[in-house]
Amino acid sequence: MERQTVSVRRSPTYEREAMLEAVRAHFDAFGGVGAFVRPGDRVLLKTNLLMARAPQAATTTHPSLVWAIAAAAREAGGLVCIADSPGGRYTKETLKKCYRISGLEQAAQSAGAWLNFDLGAQQVSFPEGKLCRSFHLISPWHEADVVFSACKLKTHAMTAYTGAVKNCFGLIPGLEKPEMHFRFQQLPAFAQMLIDLCRCAAPRLTFMDAVVGMEGNGPSGGTPRPLGLTLCAENPFALDLFASDLIGFAAHEVETVRLAVQQGLCPERAEQLLAVGEDAAPYRCSFERAASGDVTFSSRIPGPLQKPIKRLLAPRPVVDAARCVGCGECAASCPVQTISISGGKAHIEKKRCIRCFCCQEMCPVKAIDIRKFRGFQI
Ligand code: SF4
Ligand code: SF4
Known part of the structure; x- marks a missing residue:
């Protein structure tokens, strides 16, 4: 496989001018913004707007990076739409709240971009998919000439x-x-579905906000962790290989990376990528993992005992009643409807839980912990 490029820029703060300089350098690493955006092009800037959280919580892509990408695309004559479908209900009210609290409202206004309020979605077929051959995607994706992705580095x-x-x-x-x-x-x-989806969505460039990432119980319940970088690549699989390696994850720990390597979507090792710009070596670190890490220990247990022991050891979501405000966001996000709200608190029926952790992800007050079995610890 030919070497694939990842652009690395030192970005110690979210100061706007510095962010714009970094974004321009990222574009230049791939031939300049004009190689992607022609005057009059409709540009979708797909950000990470998981929920209504302030930028300093490090849950969402920082508005300064979104602003800088939008400003650069606007300079090239693009018509920029900023969009994402947050977790939970997809309504105008939810979008409005998310845009306001995350700082995107202000960012869009000053960059001359617009925020998506179109709640439509259409089917797109993707015959090349290994597992999924069609997807139902939000309207701005269908309307775009160019898609840029602006993601956040998190556990x-x-x-x-x-x-x-x-x-x-x-x-x-x-x-x-x-x-x-x-x-x-x-x-x-x-993970295979995510890979098919990413190939179908085909962002032309993916920018990564690694100025401050999140470690621990991400993507929303963890702790902000400054790294001081922004990254960018044409190949999102290569970018994930590079970034996950940078924060101390082996390829086999991240299922999307493991499968992407297996399917030839990126090289096997981060060293095989061509990093341009800043030397990333001094930034290497180890992010704390989410408490839900898989239980590989049970694979060494005799066959018939594996299932019950795995069930016993598997991490599970637990509601902290003292923090729960009974908002119901977790129940709305639960794919198997195993959460009920009574007495102003959430209750999880353990038996039916499939451990997707959507509830933990969507809780606005971090009232859902991931609990592991502690019986064998000394
Ligand atoms: S656990 Fe969180 S999301 Fe669920 S009802 Fe309580 S506060 Fe809301
Ligand atoms: S982990 Fe997933 S399945 Fe289990 S309660 Fe939470 S949302 Fe529902």
């Missing part, structure tokens, strides 16, 4: 890591996302 309770490839999941409207979790309950199938 993830279900997929271990989230960055370029998983950012495309937000092209699926609202509560159809939990339906996908229901259809693809096992991690390998879910």
Whole structure:
């Protein structure tokens, strides 16, 4: 496989001018913004707008990076639409709240971009998919001449890591996302669906906000972790290989990376990529994993005992009643409807839980913990 390029820029702060400089350098690494955007092109800027959180929480792509990409595309004559379908209900009210709190409202206004309020979605066929051969994607994707993705570097309770490839999941409207979790309950199938989706969505460039990432119980319940970089690549699979390696994840720990390597979508090792710009070596670190990390230990247990022991050891979501405000966001996101709200608190019926951790992801007050079996610890 030919070497694939990842552009690396030192970006210690979210200061707007510095961010614009970094974005221009990223574009230049791939032939300049004009190689992607012609005057009059409709540009979709797909950001990570998981939920209504302030930028400093490091849950969503920072508005300064979104602003800078939009400003650069506008300079090239593009008509920029900023869009994402957050978790939970896909309504104008939800979008409005998310745009306002995440800082995107202001970013769009000053970059001369517009925010998507079209709640439509259409089917697109993708015959090349290994597992999924069609997707139902939000309207701005269908209307775009060029798609740019602006993702956030984070750990993830279900997929271990989230960055370029998983950012495309937000092209699926609202509560159809939990339906996908229901259809693809096992991690390998879910990861394959994400790979097919990313290939179908085909962002021309993916920018990654790694100025401040998130470690621990990401993608929303973790802790902000400064890294001081922005990254960019044409190949989102290569970008994920590079970024996950940078924060200390082996390729086999991240199912989307493992499958992408297996399917020849990126090289086997990050060293085989061509990194341009800043030397990333001094930034190498180890992000704390989400508590839900898979239980490989049980594979060494005799066959008949594996299933019950795996069930016992598997991490599961637990509601912290003291923090729960009874908003119902978790119940709305649960693909198997195993959460009820009574007495102003959420209750999870353990037996039916498929451990997708959508509830933990969507809880606005971090009231859902991921609990592991502690019985064998000393
Ligand atoms: S656990 Fe979180 S999301 Fe669920 S009802 Fe309580 S506060 Fe809302
Ligand atoms: S309770 Fe939470 S982890 Fe379990 S299936 Fe529902 S959303 Fe997924």
